[in-house]
Amino acid sequence: MKRTSRDIRVANRFEVLRRILGAGPVARQEIAADTGLSLATVSNLVGELLQADLLEEVGYQDSGGGRPRALVAVRRSAGMLAGVDVAETYVHVEIFDTALRVLASVEEPLHPSQESSPAQIVAHIVSSLRAAADRAGVGPEGLMGVGVSVPGQIDRAGGVSVFAPNWDWHDVPLRAQLAEHIGVPLYLDNPLRAGVLAELWFGAGRGRDDVAVLTLGTGVGAGLAVRGQLYRGATNSAGEWGHTNLVMDGRPCRCGSHGCVEAYVGAPGIMARLREIAPDSPLLRPGDQTATIDALASAYHAGDPVATAVVAETARYLAVAIADLINILNPEVVVLSSWVAAKLGEPLLARARALLGRHALSRPLANTEIVLCRIEGNPVSLGAATFALEGYLERIGGQVTAAATRPRGHRR
Amino acid sequence: MKRTSRDIRVANRFEVLRRILGAGPVARQEIAADTGLSLATVSNLVGELLQADLLEEVGYQDSGGGRPRALVAVRRSAGMLAGVDVAETYVHVEIFDTALRVLASVEEPLHPSQESSPAQIVAHIVSSLRAAADRAGVGPEGLMGVGVSVPGQIDRAGGVSVFAPNWDWHDVPLRAQLAEHIGVPLYLDNPLRAGVLAELWFGAGRGRDDVAVLTLGTGVGAGLAVRGQLYRGATNSAGEWGHTNLVMDGRPCRCGSHGCVEAYVGAPGIMARLREIAPDSPLLRPGDQTATIDALASAYHAGDPVATAVVAETARYLAVAIADLINILNPEVVVLSSWVAAKLGEPLLARARALLGRHALSRPLANTEIVLCRIEGNPVSLGAATFALEGYLERIGGQVTAAATRPRGHRR
Numbered sequence: 081m082k083r084t085s086r087d088i089r090v091a092n093r094f095e096v097l098r099r100i101l102g103a104g105p106v107a108r109q110e111i112a113a114d115t116g117l118s119l120a121t122v123s124n125l126v127g128e129l130l131q132a133d134l135l136e137e138v139g140y141q142d143s144g145g146g147r148p149r150a151l152v153a154v155r156r157s158a159g160m161l162a163g164v165d166v167a168e169t170y171v172h173v174e175i176f177d178t179a180l181r182v183l184a185s186v187e188e189p190l191h192p193s194q195e196s197s198p199a200q201i202v203a204h205i206v207s208s209l210r211a212a213a214d215r216a217g218v219g220p221e222g223l224m225g226v227g228v229s230v231p232g233q234i235d236r237a238g239g240v241s242v243f244a245p246n247w248d249w250h251d252v253p254l255r256a257q258l259a260e261h262i263g264v265p266l267y268l269d270n271p272l273r274a275g276v277l278a279e280l281w282f283g284a285g286r287g288r289d290d291v292a293v294l295t296l297g298t299g300v301g302a303g304l305a306v307r308g309q310l311y312r313g314a315t316n317s318a319g320e321w322g323h324t325n326l327v328m329d330g331r332p333c334r335c336g337s338h339g340c341v342e343a344y345v346g347a348p349g350i351m352a353r354l355r356e357i358a359p360d361s362p363l364l365r366p367g368d369q370t371a372t373i374d375a376l377a378s379a380y381h382a383g384d385p386v387a388t389a390v391v392a393e394t395a396r397y398l399a400v401a402i403a404d405l406i407n408i409l410n411p412e413v414v415v416l417s418s419w420v421a422a423k424l425g426e427p428l429l430a431r432a433r434a435l436l437g438r439h440a441l442s443r444p445l446a447n448t449e450i451v452l453c454r455i456e457g458n459p460v461s462l463g464a465a466t467f468a469l470e471g472y473l474e475r476i477g478g479q480v481t482a483a484a485t486r487p488r489g490h491r492r
Numbered sequence: 493m494k495r496t497s498r499d500i501r502v503a504n505r506f507e508v509l510r511r512i513l514g515a516g517p518v519a520r521q522e523i524a525a526d527t528g529l530s531l532a533t534v535s536n537l538v539g540e541l542l543q544a545d546l547l548e549e550v551g552y553q554d555s556g557g558g559r560p561r562a563l564v565a566v567r568r569s570a571g572m573l574a575g576v577d578v579a580e581t582y583v584h585v586e587i588f589d590t591a592l593r594v595l596a597s598v599e600e601p602l603h604p605s606q607e608s609s610p611a612q613i614v615a616h617i618v619s620s621l622r623a624a625a626d627r628a629g630v631g632p633e634g635l636m637g638v639g640v641s642v643p644g645q646i647d648r649a650g651g652v653s654v655f656a657p658n659w660d661w662h663d664v665p666l667r668a669q670l671a672e673h674i675g676v677p678l679y680l681d682n683p684l685r686a687g688v689l690a691e692l693w694f695g696a697g698r699g700r701d702d703v704a705v706l707t708l709g710t711g712v713g714a715g716l717a718v719r720g721q722l723y724r725g726a727t728n729s730a731g732e733w734g735h736t737n738l739v740m741d742g743r744p745c746r747c748g749s750h751g752c753v754e755a756y757v758g759a760p761g762i763m764a765r766l767r768e769i770a771p772d773s774p775l776l777r778p779g780d781q782t783a784t785i786d787a788l789a790s791a792y793h794a795g796d797p798v799a800t801a802v803v804a805e806t807a808r809y810l811a812v813a814i815a816d817l818i819n820i821l822n823p824e825v826v827v828l829s830s831w832v833a834a835k836l837g838e839p840l841l842a843r844a845r846a847l848l849g850r851h852a853l854s855r856p857l858a859n860t861e862i863v864l865c866r867i868e869g870n871p872v873s874l875g876a877a878t879f880a881l882e883g884y885l886e887r888i889g890g891q892v893t894a895a896a897t898r899p900r901g902h903r904r
Binding site for chain 1: 499529740747860
């Protein structure tokens with residue numbers, strides 16, 4: 081519960097760096113005007129970031145008669161961060177500079193039926209991380225931090241995968257297992273939170289207060305931000321929109337409940353719909369979600385009536401579920417993200433948009449921007465690396481905070 | 493978007509006063525330990541509140557060898573605040589001291605079929621406010637502020653009732669109309685937000701970060717708090733949980749959509765269920781929601797099978813809807829409030845609780861406390877008066893903030 085003076089200071093530090101990342105070289109006065117913080121506060125925070133070598137002075141700006149204003153920018157070569165996106169079928173690692181631009185990336189495939197033990201997943205994370213760091217010309221020990229996103233519910237402070245339904249993991253101390261191989265600060269969270277962090281810092285959420293980032297993939301969920309900060313809830317599991325009710329006593333969901341949003345708009349739910357509408361459709365690639373969604377997208381754009389019916393029906397469910405989020409959260413922006421959104425997002429959104437007015441209250445609906453994710457590359461890796469950046473920012477200018485940012489058992 | 497240094501200061505001022513109200517006479521050191529704010533910050537904020545005469549020094553506490561610590565408490569006689577709860581069938585006004593204890597109250601009935609114009613409602617608010625202030629021994633002009641809760645969607649900054657479905661109001665500038673009669677700062681909002689503010693300051697939300705207060709009455713909705721502060725969303729309409737989907741394409745709802753939570757768990761929805769289960773039931777009092785819910789509650793406690801079936805079926809819907817909130821928001825505490833909760837909340841909650849595990853994810857569910865409102869008296873009046881207290885706190889120690897706390901057209 082405690083919001084310490086230090087928390088406020090750290091939140092302001094995030095905000096200032098976010099503005100500098102967004103604006104490029106910028107004067108302290110402009111940051112102050114932009115954030116609403118006082119010039120004294122901004123100068124103080126910029127001073128800390130300069131001292132930590134994350135920023136550099138890059139010249140002066142004419143201020144129209146007054147003293148020229150010093151410009152600051154992110155020192156891109158200050159260090160490197162890694163973001164790891166662990167999905168059911170791959171481990172994707174990206175190495176970033178401190179402005180979060182990609183320097184190198186490596187992807188290793190996972191075979192869901194054979195590779196699901198923590199030891200196997202850890203081995204893939206470590207090997208792909210080493211390979212990626214190598215490509216970026218840095219040893220893994222030279223990284224400022226590593227953010228890791230894994231599916232499921234995460235105890236972030238403890239670094240534990242509390243429950244990952246896809247692998248049937250329960251209380252796996254993943255951060256401690258990784259720390260045996262990786263001697264830098266490690267941050268564990270899930271794709272919902274990585275996705276919203278990426279949008280907050282680098283995407284449609286930048287400069288916004290209240291944001292919902294919908295992950296539309298095999299799993300379905302929402303990453304939420306409130307007042308410009310990630311909203312975690314009491315146990316870091318806010319945003320389980322995929323497991324809210326769409327059809328009472330409806331389709332069974334892998335969470336154990338029935339009628340959840342995920343069961344209707346997740347990739348397996350879309351495949352089930354295709355099977356219902358046209359059991360013998362050549363679009364259906366049994367056991368291969370990606371190929372099926374790809375085939376649906378191509379067929380839709382070619383005007384295929386089965387694909388059109390599947391998209392229209394999926395959009396009908398999606399509209400109700402998005403309207404629920406708008407009515408409960410009244411967000412400024414809703415972003416559709418992840419791979420199903422990348423492949424089918426455009427027609428789904430166009431059709432859902434036309435139906436939203438039936439379900440969402442008119443004033444919040446009129447004030448919600450609904451967009452597709454426009455982040456290039458992998459937003460989950462980017463968001464995971466941003467966890468590491470935030471962790472680094474928490475550590476500068478003072479002692480390490482109570483919510484340990486160092487992995488347990490880490491002994492450097 | 494801007495969270496200014498001033499906003500942070502005001503939020504801290506709220507937090508400090510909340511702790512003092514909760515703790516009674518308390519030392520600055522204890523407030524600092526309790527809130528996580530530095531002692532310097534607390535001393536500074538307490539200094540402002542002392543200077544504004546809201547607090548007083550009330551003695552010293554032995555600190556076990558060190559210097560005795562000065563104790564501060566709320567100066568109850570610092571002034572009076574009014575909270576007005578306008579519902580469809582009554583206007584209820586309470587006058588409070590600065591510790592938010594009731595000094596006087598007045599209720600005037602409204603006749604929904606005959607009294608629904610803004611002029612009629614304004615006249616009732618003004619006359620009941622004058623009567624209550626009179627009983628408290630103060631002129632209405634002597635109040636520190638008046639908070640008014642009306643049903644529907646509110647533009648808080650503008651003081652406008654944007655949409656009140658019960659009266660079919662659209663864009664009624666209620667605050668300006670009231671300001672013609674009431675020459676003190678006026679704050680307009682709705683019962684969802686008044687309800688959560690009351691719980692945050694004086695009820696189950698005190699000291700909690702993430703709170704949902706469910707209004708179960710004729711209308712249904714949720715007041716939300718995030719990080720200990722009221723969560724409004726982009727246009728002050730967050731929390732419209734009553735208008736999220738429960739049954740796709742289900743019962744028509746007065747919002748214009750179908751299958752909303754409100755249509756199943758609001759009082760008219762419960763009456764409709766009773767009618768379905770037992771069309772000729774003597775429990776049914778056509779046109780009288782209050783009498784019907786009262787009759788249902790008595791019959792339930794007497795073991796009546798029809799009442800039991802109605803409560804069980806209502807709880808089944810309520811469980812799904814509460815589970816949705818828990819899955820999306822992962823709150824620390826959920827409070828069931830308003831008149832249906834007061835009359836039927838105990839059996840509804842007991843039965844819903846038994847079903848929650850089927851729908852809510854286990855970890856957030858295990859970490860959510862679900863309780864009935866325990867605030868004595870009218871929580872909406874209390875919350876409305878708290879808006880006025882917060883407004884007063886925003887004004888001390890500096891100039892008036894941009895989000896005008898004075899009514900438009902106010903010329904004192």
